[in-house]
Amino acid sequence: MKKVLGIAALLCVVAAMTAWRSYDPVTGEYVFLSAYNLENLLQRIGLFGVLGFAAAFVIVTGGIDLSIGSVVCVAGCVLPWLLKDVGLGGAPSLAITLALCAAIGLWHGVLVAWLGLQPFVVTLCGLLLYRGWMRGFSDDQTMGFGDAAEGLRWLATGKLPLSDSFGLPVPLLALAVVAVATWALWTRTVWGRHLFALGRNEEAARFAGVPTRRLTALAYVACSLLAGFGGCLFVLDVNSAQASSFGSFYELYAIAGAVLGGVALRGGEGIALGVVLGAALMQVLPNTIRLLFDSDRLELAVVGGVILAGAIVDQSLARWLGRVRRR
Amino acid sequence: MKKVLGIAALLCVVAAMTAWRSYDPVTGEYVFLSAYNLENLLQRIGLFGVLGFAAAFVIVTGGIDLSIGSVVCVAGCVLPWLLKDVGLGGAPSLAITLALCAAIGLWHGVLVAWLGLQPFVVTLCGLLLYRGWMRGFSDDQTMGFGDAAEGLRWLATGKLPLSDSFGLPVPLLALAVVAVATWALWTRTVWGRHLFALGRNEEAARFAGVPTRRLTALAYVACSLLAGFGGCLFVLDVNSAQASSFGSFYELYAIAGAVLGGVALRGGEGIALGVVLGAALMQVLPNTIRLLFDSDRLELAVVGGVILAGAIVDQSLARWLGRVRRR
């Protein structure tokens, strides 16, 4: 819980500062807090938050998945193809895409859990492999729905109106569902308990009769499935996927969000709420920069700098508190 | 040693296949083996091999450095600036650039070793931070030497003629020096022993009186220094650095090369020769594809697929051998 406090505080500070500085004297409005901006921001948090959970599932087992961005690319290319070129309906297209992504996860899981390959190696190869495959698959053409799939696109761009001016973006709801389900899974079920145990000490968990291999494989399936789901949402959102760049680097954002939110890379630690907050911070920062600065050139620098500063403060505080408390 | 055998075998197979298939009936030449192609290939192996060692230094301590590509970018932008805009000479420019990169490494080392931050977090922030900083620094302008720095560019593009038609590329010699120095450091000196010990079990090394923090920090310095050196070579080679993309993803290639070459991500394992072979494989594969295929669309897929297949075969063989030997 303590881990979540730090990121929550950082998020609040950044959001408050942005809101304050985004005052527009012409309209007398705080632009950051305008319904339009909040809707957009919450939608992005929903999209990237799903990827954060994808990363988190594997990280709690002590593994890593670098192929998340490429699986996003797979979903982003295959879904439009099924819908437009093959001509399937929305639901079957979505189902087949997700099944494909789950199969990718299973493949990773088998290689890691049964064959004993290093997750870093397997998923780094995956990163290259799936993107290359998609480039071939799409013939380097942009994949999109055109005007089709308006119904399905609601999943990514739809809003549930709460008031006249403000609607809750559907992807945020999707993230809420994923987050609550993950929270329940991690903290309330036997599987979650076992997942965390094996993440910290795989041997000890195995000695205790936990089916460690099966669970590890399942974590990879969950990861790729969520990444695929995220990819579907992304392509439904922007309506265009170019295999060479779609989802590129998203694994790093996903992992950064999860780690920021307190999912420890050594495994066996993580809080669902933290993942949401981590993803939120990763989306608020670019929004801040674009709303407040005249150039987005420094965007990367600011994102990197703020996260690092947050980590440093967090760690220093934890040390200092630890010292004070023991006295 | 066994680990190096696997990658060496894979490299030989790929090279032999490529050579055989690259026969050009018109000229009656094996294109892959032509002096021109070999020179190019060896030069690239030199360039990327240096980055492989950068990654390896940190990985043997059980850490990771995701900022390598961005440090390459820093060197790639700062060196031309010093030379062309500031107007310093070649040697001072190089020295200042390398000092800057070493300082970056020191900063990482302090955060990791003294403050106890996670290497993944520190260097992920570094990845974003330095690239963003360089975008600001270069005003998004392309940095290059133009016609200047011909002398210094010899470091990256020069050749030591061995025969009329074939010259040994200077970067390969640089790699050879780095490799031999690293080999000696790792296997022959007390620091190397201590580095490997702390990579395997930091606590035990600390109990044994090893100055673990100082050594860890030094490993990060070595990493960024080598990455910076690599960056200088890269920019001297292509004579053009765009902050938004220069060196992007190189950390993954560097890490992949090192890991392929038997540097274990859990730390405390690594052979210098393996790093060279890993980097070589990472360069031979794209060359193969471009020489043999009409489309390079599948390049990523082939690189990822071959590495993964190699890892699977390697692991399966090791298991099978282990089983056979016990009987």
Added chain:
Amino acid sequence: MTTGAAAVPPLLQARGVCKDYPGVRALSQVDFTVRAGEVVALVGENGAGKSTLMKALAGVVQPHAGQILLAGAPVRLAGPADALSAGIALIHQELSLCDNLTVAGALFLGAELRRGPFLRLGAMRAQAAKWLDRVGLQVDADTPVSALAPGQKQLLEIARALRAQARVLIMDEPTSSLTMAETARLYAVVRELRGQGVGVVYISHRLGEVKELADRVVGLRDGRNSGELSRDAITHEALVGLMVGRKLATARRAAHAPGDVVLRVAGLRTRAFPGAAVGLQVRQREIVGIAGLLGSGRTELLRALVGVDERLGGAIEVAGAPLRAGGPAAAASAGLVLLPEDRKAQGLVLGMTVRENVSLPTLRRRGVLVDRVYERDLATRAIAQLAVAASGPEQPVGTLSGGNQQKVVFGKWLAAAPKVLLLDEPTRGVDVGARAEIYARLHALAADGLAVVFVSSDLEEVLALADRVLVMRGGAVQAELVGDRLTERDVMLAATSMEAG
């Protein structure tokens, strides 16, 4: 055997079990039997194959020849889960807990109380108290495992095995970091289980425990059966014979006079016990024992002395010079070294060879380049002197048996030639023969001027080795016992109650 007994097949039986590791035959044609309601002690030197045999019975390793029979029927135990469901529970020699769980979580790991897929957290918390109480572990069920001291973790492992309510309970050196009080409690538990018809296998290097508990003793030597002793035949000599196959010389320490004070500590306070200040002095040629119950602050004291943990105040002087706070490296260069408590985490770099481990603290003194000749000499000497069962200096330490690993740790610190040697549980898991060897080495080093401070949970060892004993409680030194007052009773009194001070 009576016909009656033959009619009831033994609970668990191993027949002709063989197991090879690369370069080592850990087990060859071993037979072993446990019946319901009996306590079988398994004894043997370090590396004899005891743990390997038990792992084979618990499905952790797969023997490549021989049979395992459960109630007379052959079974294949493909993994620990199979063994657990067959009613076989193993307490591993090395701690194997997931330290991100709470005590209750670890206790029920793999057998959670559940409603459908959901955990019954409350029920588990409530039931945990019962099992913790049974082994005498007084911690809250919600305590994180990472906050427990090694001894407490060991009790937790025992509680976990009891919770499994197995038909066969295998304990691989369960008491190696327990003190007398907890050990006595364990005896009662084992006897109770025996009464309930559970078959218990008990491995220990503390022969007193074997004499106390065993109904039957099985010996292993070099991976083979070396004989059996029935209840009445269990004597110290017989046990040693079964294990070692020869007589042991018991070394008595020659008379000596303490020299100058080499370690002077005043007002030292540690993180765990900020309220208690420790002061002590140790002279050359002295061997000082530190006794106390679990969690009495002994380990914390030693760690603070060498600077692994920050000290909250106080002064340390080594050979007259004040020791600055610079971690173990600074302490080592001042001549003060610590042999740590947890060999797996702190004592050894498991992936490295015996040679590399033994030379680690001293390599620096030989210059910048690695001196391989020196290393090999050192390792070979350590292997010979401490009778380490290793194929040579190049064997990875991680593949040695537990006791042999401990010997390597010992060899490593003896090579450091310190002025003051601090030892935390130095003979944990070491067999009787090697133990005698270690005592003799310590005596010899002390005679040459070394000052030794050691912490041990084995009271017998404290009494046998120490010239002077400090008893700790609550982070403070409660009593100092020498000469006549150096008895088991006095130590226990000082450790547990106020009036002994």
Added chain:
Amino acid sequence: PKKPRLAFVTNCVAEFWTVGSFGVEAAKAEFGVDAVVRMPANGTAEEQKRILEDLLAKGVQGIAVSPKDPENMTALLDKVAGRALLVTHDSDAPKSKRLCYVGMDNYDAGRMCGQLVKEALPDGGAVVLFVGNLDQDNARRRRQGVVDELLDRSRDPSRFDKQDAVLKAGKYEIRATFTDQFDRQKGKAAAQDALARWSDVGAMVGLFEYEPPLLLEAVKSANRLGKVKVVGFDENDATLQGIVDGHVHGTVVQNPYEYGRKSLELLASLLRETDSKKREELLPKDRFLDIPARAITKANVEAFWADLKQKTGRK
């Protein structure tokens, strides 16, 4: 006789270049050549260098390349020109020994785009620019063309206004230039943020092929269709559809198809001609084969689109 072996090298992977490769395919049949298309996956000069080297090793006789960084790649291009026939397309490197440039001037195309903005916003207003990145030569020139046209400056392709420079003169004000590094999601987010930040944006300009559709999405989601004009570059289907529907004011199209076809045609004819005098005559004067950009608006979109579909064989 063996077919001439040629190569067409782009500066990144994009739909735009897929159209270009259709031109290459057409040229292969039409002029009897062998050709490969190479697209650097990360769009870096470094990759381009490797690709060129490997093409030479492979024995390619003629190369058409869109240099990523013409200024600094001179030496490399000269080396390539020493081993094979070299033309540039899409982006020129006038200082190098390339034989010819096939394409248009990105600065002028940018000015053309600026004119479309002026048409869309006759009364002036605030304009926001979007571009994949700004360190790519053609992107900079294109942006500068738009800026210079809107601010009514003289023609000077070498001018460069910094990303955060204040750009206001006369009726038009350029509020910001956002870069998305080819990440579409980011492009859309940037467009949304711009709309959130300025309630008075008059026009948004997407300078890269995939951007106008993203701008359109953002404007739609902000319910500001019609209030915010969208002007684009290149011929993305969604952009053209937007013009048909009246949501996009217009777009400036280059002709990648002809870049591919024409540069290969030129290379093929040069290769077939052994006499160096006559070779010289084959080259266009000024060493510039102009393939002009065109402004597409509602007036000519139907015809343009039909032609494009026919060339690429797509529905």
